[in-house]
Amino acid sequence: MPIYLDYHATTPVDPRVLDAMLPYFTQRFGNPASRQHSFGWDAQKAVDAAREQVAGLIGASAGEIVFTSGASESNNLAIKGTACALRERGNHLITAVTEHKSVLDTFKRLQGEGFDVTFLPVDSDGFIDLDQLRGSLSDKTILVSVMAANNEIGTVQRLNEIGAITSARGVIFHTDAAQAAGKVPLDVNAANVDLMSLTGHKCYGPKGAGALFVRRRKPKLQLACQIDGGGHEGGLRSGTLNVPGIVGLGAAADICRSEMPSESPRLRDLRDRLLASLRASLPHVRVNGALGDGRLPHNLHVTFDGVEGERLLMAIGDLAVSTGSACSSGSQRASHVLEAIGAADRPGASIRFGLGRWTTEAEIDAAAERVVKVVRSLQVLT
Numbered sequence: 561m562p563i564y565l566d567y568h569a570t571t572p573v574d575p576r577v578l579d580a581m582l583p584y585f586t587q588r589f590g591n592p593a594s595r596q597h598s599f600g601w602d603a604q605k606a607v608d609a610a611r612e613q614v615a616g617l618i619g620a621s622a623g624e625i626v627f628t629s630g631a632s633e634s635n636n637l638a639i640k641g642t643a644c645a646l647r648e649r650g651n652h653l654i655t656a657v658t659e660h661k662s663v664l665d666t667f668k669r670l671q672g673e674g675f676d677v678t679f680l681p682v683d684s685d686g687f688i689d690l691d692q693l694r695g696s697l698s699d700k701t702i703l704v705s706v707m708a709a710n711n712e713i714g715t716v717q718r719l720n721e722i723g724a725i726t727s728a729r730g731v732i733f734h735t736d737a738a739q740a741a742g743k744v745p746l747d748v749n750a751a752n753v754d755l756m757s758l759t760g761h762k763c764y765g766p767k768g769a770g771a772l773f774v775r776r777r778k779p780k781l782q783l784a785c786q787i788d789g790g791g792h793e794g795g796l797r798s799g800t801l802n803v804p805g806i807v808g809l810g811a812a813a814d815i816c817r818s819e820m821p822s823e824s825p826r827l828r829d830l831r832d833r834l835l836a837s838l839r840a841s842l843p844h845v846r847v848n849g850a851l852g853d854g855r856l857p858h859n860l861h862v863t864f865d866g867v868e869g870e871r872l873l874m875a876i877g878d879l880a881v882s883t884g885s886a887c888s889s890g891s892q893r894a895s896h897v898l899e900a901i902g903a904a905d906r907p908g909a910s911i912r913f914g915l916g917r918w919t920t921e922a923e924i925d926a927a928a929e930r931v932v933k934v935v936r937s938l939q940v941l942t
């Protein structure tokens with residue numbers, strides 16, 4: 561049996577989530593936009609309930625949740641929607657070099673359209689420098705977008721501090737919380753977040769269902785919509801609602817909210833056990849990213865010196881992890897995140913482990929044993 565330790569790439573749907581979704585494919589198939597009959601009302605009720613559940617996970621109110629197809633779309637809507645809406649006020653945007661592609665490429669497109677974009681560097685643990693953020697703000701700055709948690713090295717940014725800086729300057733703060741939601745506590749008010757992207761399939765919900773939190777109060781945020789049409793979702797995102805997906809996203813958020821206090825420490829302990837096993841048996845294990853509170857509890861990202869990335873990938877067999885070379889001279893290119901933290905210049909091979917709801921101690925021990933064996937057989941240390 562293969563061992564799945566790639567929960568940052570996607571997660572299975574929780575059976576409880578699936579149970580909640582199923583009726584909305586068949587008997588309860590109504591369109592929430594149908595205002596004239598009970599089929600529509602029933603669907604609308606389900607969507608309303610899901611909106612409450614998603615809002616509940618991040619300390620928002622239901623009216624501040626816009627359903628989308630996932631975090632990529634939410635990121636596009638948040639960033640392009642703000643840039644277009646506030647263009648008159650200024651053309652300067654700030655983000656970080658370690659963001660997800662759906663953020664970076666959106667900013668690159670805006671750069672091509674004449675916006676001035678600052679890509680903040682990060683330190684060796686993946687954190688942005690708050691003084692550098694302060695120093696980058698100008699009267700022309702309209703938006704700061706910094707992810708809540710990194711999808712490769714698990715760095716959890718200091719959202720509260722960032723939000724304090726942006727709100728004091730009246731700058732919109734967007735955060736991509738695709739990896740953080742349901743894993744670490746998030747509170748849009750404590751962190752002064754104006755826009756937050758979420759996605760179902762990273763937290764045991766379905767693929768193709770996501771949300772964007774859009775602040776309604778203090779002050780109400782105006783976004784330029786990116787998909788025109790029937791004016792669904794408060795005019796921000798037209799298109800018939802994906803009711804089963806939305807119900808699933810709501811159920812997933814609700815389970816995360818109630819189980820996070822026990823689930824996250826369990827995964828942190830398993831993650832620490834995995835790292836301890838690797839370190840006990842291998843001489844050169846480099847951890848990429850911070851350890852401790854600044855890291856997602858279910859993430860471990862390590863580089864093994866003296867191992868060729870491609871050979872590791874071949875030998876790792878039925879261990880489902882994400883591998884990447886840290887070696888810029890190898891045929892595999894180092895990721896932009898490893899480059900940003902300065903981990904790409906030394907030869908070695910990296911593995912990202914993503915633990916999740918169904919990861920067991922036995923699986924962690926088997927995975928560690930497997931990795932140790934493979935690395936030992938491939939490692940050439942000089």
Ligand SMILES: *Cc1c(COP(=O)(O)O)cnc(C)c1O
Pocket residue numbers: 568629630631632633660662707709710711736737738739759760761762768770
């Ligand atoms: C997975 C991921 C996304 C993209 O989410 P989709 O729902 O697949 O579009 C965006 N940002 C981060 C940090 C992610 O991990």
